[in-house]
Amino acid sequence: MSTLTYTPIDDIPKIFAEAKAGFRSGKTKSIEYRKEQLLQLGYLLLDNLQPFRDALYADLHRPPIETDLFDLSVVVQDVKNAYDHVEKWTRTEKAPFHFNWFAMKPTTRKEPKGVVLIIAPFNYPVFLLFGPLIGAIAAGNAAVLKPSELTPKTSALMAELVPRYLDPQLYRVVNGGIPETSKVLELPWDHILYTGNGRVAKIILQAAAKHLTPVSTELGGKSPVIVDETCDLKTSARRIMASKVANSGQICVAPDYILVPRHFQDKLVEALKDALDIFFSNDDPSTSDSYARIVSPQHAQRIKRLLDETRGEIVAGGQADIEQRYIAPTIVKNVLSDDSLMSEEIFGPILPIVPVADIDEAIAFVNERDHPLALYIFSKDEKVKKKVFDNTQSGGVSANDCLMHVGAYGVPFGGIGPSGSGYHTGKYSFDMFTHFRATLDSPSWVDKLLGGRFPPYTDKKFKA
Ligand code: NAD
Numbered sequence: 001m002s003t004l005t006y007t008p009i010d011d012i013p014k015i016f017a018e019a020k021a022g023f024r025s026g027k028t029k030s031i032e033y034r035k036e037q038l039l040q041l042g043y044l045l046l047d048n049l050q051p052f053r054d055a056l057y058a059d060l061h062r063p064p065i066e067t068d069l070f071d072l073s074v075v076v077q078d079v080k081n082a083y084d085h086v087e088k089w090t091r092t093e094k095a096p097f098h099f100n101w102f103a104m105k106p107t108t109r110k111e112p113k114g115v116v117l118i119i120a121p122f123n124y125p126v127f128l129l130f131g132p133l134i135g136a137i138a139a140g141n142a143a144v145l146k147p148s149e150l151t152p153k154t155s156a157l158m159a160e161l162v163p164r165y166l167d168p169q170l171y172r173v174v175n176g177g178i179p180e181t182s183k184v185l186e187l188p189w190d191h192i193l194y195t196g197n198g199r200v201a202k203i204i205l206q207a208a209a210k211h212l213t214p215v216s217t218e219l220g221g222k223s224p225v226i227v228d229e230t231c232d233l234k235t236s237a238r239r240i241m242a243s244k245v246a247n248s249g250q251i252c253v254a255p256d257y258i259l260v261p262r263h264f265q266d267k268l269v270e271a272l273k274d275a276l277d278i279f280f281s282n283d284d285p286s287t288s289d290s291y292a293r294i295v296s297p298q299h300a301q302r303i304k305r306l307l308d309e310t311r312g313e314i315v316a317g318g319q320a321d322i323e324q325r326y327i328a329p330t331i332v333k334n335v336l337s338d339d340s341l342m343s344e345e346i347f348g349p350i351l352p353i354v355p356v357a358d359i360d361e362a363i364a365f366v367n368e369r370d371h372p373l374a375l376y377i378f379s380k381d382e383k384v385k386k387k388v389f390d391n392t393q394s395g396g397v398s399a400n401d402c403l404m405h406v407g408a409y410g411v412p413f414g415g416i417g418p419s420g421s422g423y424h425t426g427k428y429s430f431d432m433f434t435h436f437r438a439t440l441d442s443p444s445w446v447d448k449l450l451g452g453r454f455p456p457y458t459d460k461k462f463k464a
Pocket of ligand 1 (some may be wrong): 118120121122123124128146147148149150158176177178182184195196197198200203217219220221251253254345347372415419420
């Protein structure tokens with residue numbers, strides 16, 4: 001398995017300049033070139049499924065099936081989609097007919113922005129780096145990729161494979177930590193996509209402001225689950241718990257906490273515990289092959305501290321082994337709104353349950369806080385689902401399932417306000433990295449109709 005080497009800081013401006021020269025050569029204008037690069041990206045993944053599984057197992061103790069489902073297959077699907085649709089997406093669009101304008105043949109051209117920077121976090125290193133890259137390639141950009149230093153095996157593998165499969169001038173990987181990323185951020189990118197936490201997003205936005213570089217941010221936050229007593233209890237508990245333990249809770253759209261009517265809390269707790277027992281066959285999850293680890297001891301310590309300080313009642317799990325980066329799947333009930341577990345995004349396998357009076361109180365609770373990246377409602381009652389959808393704001397909202405909307409074909413993935421700005425996956429990634437350039441071609445005779453725009457501005461012209 002490759003070892004991670006950080007990119008020498010002095011090389012970073014050269015990498016940018018070479019990618020820029022590659023972009024200016026004009027080769028990305030060819031749709032055939034873009035399709036070939038997309039195909040190559042697909043082969044990069046399909047030829048190396050096992051090395052990616054191994055690297056993610058080394059970095060996150062990630063079960064290979066989770067890697068296949070959430071990191072690799074979604075990217076392969078997106079490559080196929082972009083390959084099939086890139087001609088259509090790139091086609092110049094005529095403006096709708098309008099009597100005043102049709103003679104000037106207004107159109108919208110879809111042009112690449114230039115050299116784009118994609119910065120990804122540790123939790124889904126392939127999906128969050130290569131997923132947006134698909135849009136960047138399809139839209140005709142050059143791209144520099146900055147993987148997370150917290151997944152060294154996966155980042156090393158990507159740095160090794162990208163130049164072997166993709167055009168080595170236009171698609172580049174820069175590896176490193178804060179010093180390398182700070183150098184990267186000094187450069188005048190044509191677009192930056194940053195996926196990660198809100199604190200670093202502010203650093204990225206400030207750096208981008210120096211060059212007026214547009215930025216899309218894909219951030220996180222506390223994604224709530226509202227559970228209503230009409231829900232299909234067993235299925236709901238299974239889906240919620242599975243979404244909380246996948247990748248050991250390190251998912252931006254993982255259920256962060258549950259809001260449930262007080263009288264229904266204990267029934268829900270029992271169903272959640274049953275789901276856990278089935279997932280890990282009543283065993284200790286620390287010995288299970290189906291359970292990932294926290295990315296680093298420091299991250300595990302942060303989660304443990306949240307748990308140590310809770311005033312809620314731990315009803316399942318609670319064990320932690322910081323050296324092993326292990327936090328047991330944990331359910332905490334009777335959690336208050338000012339509890340440690342409600343103070344920040346958990347990003348780990350702890351599920352606090354906050355009892356409320358009813359759905360109205362749950363909606364008010366959500367609305368008093370930052371707009372989350374995802375919001376979930378588990379209910380069979382159509383009126384309740386509609387009420388939640390209609391009276392809240394979040395990046396995405398789903399009824400009766402968690403996480404699935406991220407992979408759903410044809411819908412955007414993105415946040416709102418503190419959970420992010422901009423959208424990706426599918427055509428939305430293409431649009432993010434595309435400049436929509438308005439064009440006109442105005443024949444001379446148009447002035448016979450629209451001559452009033454020229455001075456002198458006489459009353460006669462005005463009345464006409
Ligand atoms: P991370 O620590 O891996 O950091 C993300 C990237 O930021 C890395 O490439 C890292 O090198 C860079 N970085 C870190 N500190 C920096 C600094 N001071 N200056 C410049 N760059 C710096 O991952 P993270 O931020 O802890 O990721 C977890 C967060 O990301 C969670 O909040 C999660 O919800 C969010 N997230 C959002 C999405 C989404 O699509 N909306 C997806 C995954 C994760």
